[in-house]
Amino acid sequence: MSEASSPTACLIVIGDEVLSGRTRDANLQTLGRRLAAQGIALREARVIADDPGVIAATVNACRAAHDLVFTSGGIGPTHDDVTAAAIAKAFGVALIRDRRAVACLAARYAPEDLTPARLKMADIPDGAEPIANPVSAAPGFSLGNVHVMAGVPRIFEAMLDDLLPRLPGGAPMLSRTVAAYLPEGALAEPLGAVQAAFDDVRIGSYPFARDGRLGAALVARATDRARLDDAVAALGAMIEALGATPLPDTDPRTRFE
Amino acid sequence: MSEASSPTACLIVIGDEVLSGRTRDANLQTLGRRLAAQGIALREARVIADDPGVIAATVNACRAAHDLVFTSGGIGPTHDDVTAAAIAKAFGVALIRDRRAVACLAARYAPEDLTPARLKMADIPDGAEPIANPVSAAPGFSLGNVHVMAGVPRIFEAMLDDLLPRLPGGAPMLSRTVAAYLPEGALAEPLGAVQAAFDDVRIGSYPFARDGRLGAALVARATDRARLDDAVAALGAMIEALGATPLPDTDPRTRFE
Numbered sequence: 001m002s003e004a005s006s007p008t009a010c011l012i013v014i015g016d017e018v019l020s021g022r023t024r025d026a027n028l029q030t031l032g033r034r035l036a037a038q039g040i041a042l043r044e045a046r047v048i049a050d051d052p053g054v055i056a057a058t059v060n061a062c063r064a065a066h067d068l069v070f071t072s073g074g075i076g077p078t079h080d081d082v083t084a085a086a087i088a089k090a091f092g093v094a095l096i097r098d099r100r101a102v103a104c105l106a107a108r109y110a111p112e113d114l115t116p117a118r119l120k121m122a123d124i125p126d127g128a129e130p131i132a133n134p135v136s137a138a139p140g141f142s143l144g145n146v147h148v149m150a151g152v153p154r155i156f157e158a159m160l161d162d163l164l165p166r167l168p169g170g171a172p173m174l175s176r177t178v179a180a181y182l183p184e185g186a187l188a189e190p191l192g193a194v195q196a197a198f199d200d201v202r203i204g205s206y207p208f209a210r211d212g213r214l215g216a217a218l219v220a221r222a223t224d225r226a227r228l229d230d231a232v233a234a235l236g237a238m239i240e241a242l243g244a245t246p247l248p249d250t251d252p253r254t255r256f257e
Numbered sequence: 258m259s260e261a262s263s264p265t266a267c268l269i270v271i272g273d274e275v276l277s278g279r280t281r282d283a284n285l286q287t288l289g290r291r292l293a294a295q296g297i298a299l300r301e302a303r304v305i306a307d308d309p310g311v312i313a314a315t316v317n318a319c320r321a322a323h324d325l326v327f328t329s330g331g332i333g334p335t336h337d338d339v340t341a342a343a344i345a346k347a348f349g350v351a352l353i354r355d356r357r358a359v360a361c362l363a364a365r366y367a368p369e370d371l372t373p374a375r376l377k378m379a380d381i382p383d384g385a386e387p388i389a390n391p392v393s394a395a396p397g398f399s400l401g402n403v404h405v406m407a408g409v410p411r412i413f414e415a416m417l418d419d420l421l422p423r424l425p426g427g428a429p430m431l432s433r434t435v436a437a438y439l440p441e442g443a444l445a446e447p448l449g450a451v452q453a454a455f456d457d458v459r460i461g462s463y464p465f466a467r468d469g470r471l472g473a474a475l476v477a478r479a480t481d482r483a484r485l486d487d488a489v490a491a492l493g494a495m496i497e498a499l500g501a502t503p504l505p506d507t508d509p510r511t512r513f514e
Contacts, residue, residue, distance in 0.1 A: 016461050019299045020432070021289030022476060023463070025282070028304065032278030042276045047285065047302040050461070077442045078462040078473075079449040109442075117445030152464065175277070185334045185366075188374030192336040204273050204307070205335040206280070207409065216335075219279060 006170030006223075007067040009035055011045040012058055014073035014083055015151055018047050026153045027072040034160055039170030039223070040068060050074055055086035063090075063146050068167065073151030075140065077117040084141070087148055088125035096126045101139050104130070108137035132162040171223035176232045179247040180239040183207070183214040190238045191218065194231065200224065201231040215247075263427030263480075264324040266292055268302040269315055271330035271340055272408055275304050283410040284329040291417055296427030296480070297325060307331055312343035320347075320403050325424065330408030332397060334374040341398070344405055345382035353383045358396050361387070365394035389419040428480035433489045436504040437496040440464070440471040447495045448475065451488065457481065458488040472504075 011031050017023040028045050035042045043066060048054050055074070062069045074083030088095040101122035105114060121138035124130070131140035131147065133155055140149040140159045147167075149159040180187070184207050195203045201222040208215050218235050222228040236246040268288050274280040285302050292299045300323060305311050312331070319326045331340030345352040358379035362371060378395035381387070388397035388404065390412055397406040397416045404424075406416040437444070441464050452460045458479040465472050475492050479485040493503040 016459065016478075017463060017476065018285065019289050019302065020293055020430070020478065021286045021291075022432070024286045028275065029278045029281045032276050034278075036277055043306060045276065045304040049300060076462070076464065077445040079445070079452050080461050113442070115442055115446070118442040120445075173277070175279070185370070185372055185375040188334040188336070188377075189372070195336050202273065204337050205333070206274060207333065219274065221273075221277065 006039050006041045006173075007168055008041050008043045009068040009070065010043060010062040010066040012055075012062060012069065012071045013045065013047040013151075014050060014055060014071055015047070016050050016080070018073075019049060027151070027156045030153065030157055031070060031160070034164060036173040036175070036221075038164060038167070039172045040167070041170075041173070050080045050082055052082045052086040052089060055083060056090035059087060059090040059146060063144065067145060069146045071146065071148045072156050075121065075138065075148060075150055077115075077120055077138075081120075083148060084124055087128075087143060087146060090146075091125055091127075091143055093126040093143075095123050097122050098124045098128070098130065098141075100130050101141075104133070104137050104139055131159045134158050134162075173221055173223060174225055174228050175219060175221045176228055177217050177219045177248075178232055178235045178239065179208070179215055179217040180242075180244045181213050181215045181247075182239065182242055182244050184216050187216060187218075187238070187242060190242065191235075194234050194238055197234065198222075198227065198231045200227055203231065203235075263296050263298045263430075264425055265298050265300045266325040266327065267300060267319040267323040269312075269319060269326065269328045270302065270304040270408075271307060271312060271328055272304070273307050273337070275330075276306060284408070284413045287410065287414055288327060288417070291421060293430040293432070293478075295421060295424070296429045297424070298427075298430070307337045307339055309339045309343040309346060312340060313347035316344060316347040316403060320401065324402060326403045328403065328405045329413050332378065332395065332405060332407055334377055334395075338377075340405060341381055344385075344400060344403060347403075348382055348384075348400055350383040350400075352380050354379050355381045355385070355387065355398075357387050358398075361390070361394050361396055388416045391415050391419075430478055430480060431482055431485050432476060432478045433485055434474050434476045434505075435489055435492045435496065436465070436472055436474040437499075437501045438470050438472045438504075439496065439499055439501050441473050444473060444475075444495070444499060447499065448492075451491045451495055454491065455479075455484065455488045457484055460488065460492075 018025050074081045124141040128141035128143040135155045135158050204219045206217045220231045239246045275282050331338045381398045385398035385400040392412045392415050461476045463474045477488045496503045
């Protein structure tokens with residue numbers, strides 16, 4: 001695949017509330033889009049519980065397997081926020097009160113509101129570098145190839161704004177979509193032939209139903225724009241040969257949600 | 258924890274489109290809620306690419322680690338639907354054309370529409386048992402402790418309707434929430450004390466912002482209803498002691514999304 005030289009990445013979503021179904025994660029989608037634009041291949045995501053041993057073991061497995069690891073969740077002031085301590089354990093370093101993180105909190109809170117619980121958010125692993133949090137002050141942090149961020153989606157996004165420009169990238173993964181009112185069963189064979197002709201383009205097929213009609217959105221992804229355009233042209237010709245009309249995928253109803 | 262005797266489970270979401278950010282997964286939330294009601298502890302979820310080797314390795318790791326494994330995605334008719342073949346590989350069995358699955362498809366499609374691509378959806382690992390799909394006919398399947406379902410959310414849910422009554426359960430995980438207009442930093446210390454007093458109740462704290470005010474939703478989960486009620490009473494007393502009013506968590510705005 002053309003992404004062979006891109007850095008690879010993994011996201012670890014930390015939170016009982018995601019596994020219980022109380023909260024629907026939003027950070028995977030945000031990260032996937034932003035990494036694709038930066039030419040980083042998000043290969044895997046894991047959702048795990050607020051359990052220090054599980055977090056440490058998962059971080060160690062993922063940081064050995066991927067160039068970059070991102071985490072979301074578990075860095076607040078309450079007892080169920082155990083991520084920073086677990087990351088310190090994973091790396092075998094101490095959890096220390098970081099003076100830069102304390103300064104971020106001191107700039108936000110009056111001295112009488114800088115409680116022990118809030119100061120806990122300034123405890124990060126020894127050697128970690130803070131990630132700025134313009135929303136609610138308490139920073140994330142980077143340690144080695146592991147980047148630890150908040151679970152609240154708008155804070156996670158704000159931390160990405162600070163972090164991503166500092167990370168290495170690759171050729172951006174470009175994506176184009178062509179949709180058609182054709183059931184997948186009718187286009188599967190010629191689609192397989194198009195995929196076989198473009199081994200440097202990754203083509204996915206995603207069914208949808210709109211106004212009672214079945215269709216499919218064909219998503220082509222590649223780093224080479226000319227090859228991507230050629231693949232999209234081939235998909236359009238295929239759709240016309242099947243007696244249908246290629247549609248741009250600009251309508252959210254072409255998604256099965 | 259009180260869920261020690263519950264079966265444990267893992268979900269594997271299979272799909273490039275989830276990792277790229279094109280599609281926001283919905284099946285984890287659905288499964289998490291339904292398993293909690295059935296007393297099955299969803300311990301982990303993984304999101305992986307449409308890659309047969311990755312799928313097989315992940316399924317083998319997860320089926321050894323958990324009582325139950327669920328997968329979603331990759332069982333359609335197109336070239337990127339590689340889940341069934343990958344599961345067969347993981348178990349070291351052949352992929353065979355299942356006559357029951359063929360019958361499901363034959364009942365839905367006219368003979369001339371029963372194309373090779375559609376018949377591919379009747380190819381399941383040798384020894385697997387079909388999972389009914391009332392939405393679009395092509396079945397999922399169970400093999401050992403691995404249960405393979407569609408990625409399209411309404412088909413995934415319909416397959417759960419067929420599958421879950423056949424699976425073992427445990428004591429349902431009960432959940433109650435109390436919210437308050439208190440920032441997490443103000444309640445973290447007394448909340449930790451309540452958690453320490455209820456080691457058979459798992460308490461999570463989730464911040465929210467509503468109308469410009471900060472608050473937190475405190476979620477208590479346990480299998481024992483009396484203990485859960487006692488914990489919720491303790492949380493209410495804690496909130497009142499902090500000068501705030503306990504609110505029932507019936508408003509979706511108490512979620513950070």
